[in-house]
Amino acid sequence: MKKVLLSAACLGTTTAFAQIKDTLQTKNVEEIVMTASRKKENIKEVPSSITVVGEKQIQSQLTVNSDITSILQYTVPSLGTNSGQTSNTGQTLRGRQVLVLIDGIPQSTPLRNGARDLRVIDPSAIERVEVIKGASSIYGNGADGGIINYITKRNKTNQKISGISQIGFTGQQSGGTLGVRASQLLSGKINKFDYTLSLAYERTGYMKDANKVYLTPTYSTAKMDNYNGMLKLGYDINENQRVEASYIGYSSRSNLNLGLKTGIYGVTPTIGEGEGKSLETTPQGTPKNHNIRVSYDNKNLFAGTSLNVNLYYQDFKTVYGYSDTFFNGGQSNVLSKKAGARFNFDTQLWNSQNSQGEIMYGTDILNDQTVQKLEDGRFWTPNMSMTNIAPFVLAKIDLFKKLTIKGGLRYENIKVNVDDFNTLSVIKNDGTFTKSIFVDGGKLNYNALVGNIGIRYNIEPYINLFGSFSQAYSINELGRILRTSTSETIKNLETKPIIVNNYELGATGQISNWLNYELTSYVSTSKLGATFVQSADRALVIKRAPEIVYGVEGFLHFTPVKWLQFGGSYSWMEGITSPDDNGNYSAKINNSRISAPKVLAYLQVKPIPELFIGVDMLHSFRQNRFEPNTKNGLYAYGEGYVPDYTVFNLKVSCEVYKNWKVSLGIENFFNRLYQPSIAWWAARDSDFVNSLGKRGTLVLEYKF
Incomplete structure (x- = not known):
């Protein structure tokens, strides 16, 4: 009788907000991962720290905010907090740049890091996110801090057709903020064929802070049309062989037409005001991100050996806001095209009752063509064409079902062709010009042998x-x-690559059935890092110097009873650098890479099967690592004092009928007025912006 009354109460809570049923969310990682070694393996065999954001977590966070950078900041320790904008500048992993993948296809543009590689897919198409924390060479160029791999949805049934339909609305307590999103997932299997089709569209409204003031139009996600489509087709040739082809397309464009009112750093925020005052002629955002992949698997190519072949192609463009830092001003873009192939062989060396050994080997081939131009056609960077051929070998030994030893080598052979070009005339802060010069292009060659070794002992x-x-x-x-x-000439420039050495120690386990934990410590070093610093005229330049980054992170997950779960994580890091090659690490890496300590906490309650209630908390600690200039009292870029802030999100879901769900998410539940970390550490008037105020999301879902 009590259950019936509770269900009735759930269905009739208010007329404005209904709630949906969902399974009680869990922070436990899934058992099987593939990013760590490019093949499916049990997570208990991986000798490093991994975070897996499961499908239920993604859907739960999607109820609050569809921005994938927001979802990740609430689920991945050691990942920096997001900016609330289209740019993911400052959202580093363990203080270093991260390589973003979609089903193994590289999305990042390390040749010209435009900080738009996290927002390249709609979360509705993602089955899970696998995050490898710490330097990795297994997928090639750009993984100094680790890898974030978006694993897309696939067919999981033998039905001819099944699917999920969703429609949602977002809004704030002020006019013009109403947004709408809709998504459709279809999947099924017909004889040996299977398919997955995912479509999503979102139209956002205006974004306002806790005081109902328009957020800055620079890199804004307001008034933006987001499209995402995915088609995945598979065919099982026989029990050992399978071919699969997929296409994923993403596009985001903002038609926000607000003027920019620049504030004063630390005093008044930069905001948007007045319609029709924008200087932009091209919508900001990522107008295209096309990904095509074809794979072939053979589980028994010959005795004890399997084969996986992946062919892929990516075509990417992102567009930035108006800037007057160069002569005549304008908008810039980053264009990147990648074509690649991965050939993986996996040979079982032996497989006895108490031990087994295997060796994986193959070759990766990648061509990456990247350029940054202005929308009027002027080149900001030259055309760069990188060809990377990298053979690799990885060995794995399992002993007594408790001890796993893994080690591997990869030989990087990289050639970059750089076109001749003219630099842009740049306007300095004092009003003077840096004149354009002609630069001879040429060829750059890089070679290195990199490796990894790890051990995991599952004692109890x-x-x-x-x-x-x-x-x-x-x-x-x-x-x-x-x-x-x-x-x-480019031969006179410091263009040496970054080689990162990452050392990690950790412990994980489960106590009874009610507590899971992990504690990890790490140190990463590089003889020649790369950090944005501010020159004497306050222009941004790249500092190349030796670096050490170190830190700790850990999480606890409690399940005292079936209907209650709670827990959280903590991450802390520090980074130091040497002003020269003398080995004296007397300077700190600035806050653009070294994030403030972060606590994530959550509470999830499921008092009845029809009702789920969840609360998420993010607390970013104070960061005071640098002093302002004694002459003018100004902080240098990346060195600004960062105050602490705490944000709470609420999620409620309830089952309406057998296949119908309604959900409510409230972001920034207490309508806290605060600034994202980048607003403080950037120490620039234009970057001093407020974060999003209280916003609600209502979603109706039908599953069949």
Whole structure:
């Protein structure tokens, strides 16, 4: 009788907000992952720290905010907090740049890091997100801090057709903020064929802070049309062979037409005001991100050996807001095309009752063509064409079903062709010009042997120990270095790659059935890093110097009873650098890479099967690592004092009928007026912006 009354109360809570039923969300990672070694394996065999954001977590967070950068900041320790804008500048992983993938297809543009690689897919198409924390070379260029791999949805049934339909609305307590989103998932299997079709559309409204003031139009997600489509087709040739082809297309464009009112750093925020005052002629956003992939799997190519072949192509363009930092001003873009192939062989060396051994080997081939131009056709960077051929080998030994040893080598052979170009005339802060110069292009060659080794000892369920050493190799921000050339030839520029050495120790386990935990410590070093710093005229340049980044992170997850779960995570890091090659690490890496300590906490209650209630909290600690200039009292870029802030989100879901759900999410539940971390550490008037105020999302779902 009590259950019936509770269900009735759930269905009739208010006329404005209904609630949906959902399974009680869990922070436990899934058992099987594939990003760590490019094949399916049990997570208990991986000797490093991994975060897996499951499908239910994604859907739960999607109820609050559809921005994938927001979803990740609430679910991944050691990932920096987001900016609330289209740019993911500052959202580093363990203090270094991250390589973003979709089903293994690289999305990042390390040749010219435009910080738009996280928002390249709609969350409705994602089955889970696998995050490898710490330097990794397993997918090639750009993974200094780790890998974020979006694994897209696939067919899971034998039905001819099944699916999920969703329609949702977002809004704030002020006019003009109403937004709408809709998504449709269809999947099924017909004989040996299977398919998955995902479509999503979102139209956002105006974005306002807690005082109902328009947020800055720069890199804004307001008044934006977001489209996402995915088609995945598979065919099982026989029990050992399968082919699969997929296309994923994403587009986001903002027609926000607000003027910009620049504030004063630390005093008044930069805001948007007045219709029809924008200087932009091209909508901001990512107008195209096309991904095509074809794969072939053979589980028994010959005795004890399997084969996986992946062919892929990506075509990407993102557009930035108006800037007057160069002569005549304008909007810039980053254009990138990638074509690649991965050939993986996996040979079982032995498989006895108490031990097994295998070796994986193959070759990766990648061509990456990247350029940054202005919308009027002027080149900001030259055309850069990188060809990377990398053979690799990885060995794995499992002993006594408790001890796993893994090690591998990868040989990076990279060639970059750089076109001749003219640098842009740049306006300095004092009003003077840096004149355009002609720069001879040429060929750059890079070669290196990088490796990894790790060990994991699963002593008992309550204590599992792991330790690893891994390396990453990347040519990061070559375009940024080239576009600020003062030399007439690229051979005189400092373009050496970044090689990161990552050391990690950790422990994880499960105590009884009510507590899961993990604690990890790490150190990463590089003889030549890359950090944005401010020159004497307050222009941004890249500092190349030795670096050390170190930190700790951990999480606790409690399940005292079936209907209640709670827990959280904590992450802290520090980074130091040497002003020169003398080995004296007397300076700190600035806050653009070293995020403030972060606490994530959650409470999830499911008192009856029809009702789910969840609360998420994010607390970013105060960060005071630098002093302002004694002469003018100004902080340098990346060194600003960052105050702490705390944000709460609420999620409620309830089952209406058998296949119908209604959900309500409220972001920034207490309508806290605060600024994102980047607003403070950037220490610039134009970047001093407020965060989004209280916003609600209402979603209706039908599952069949």
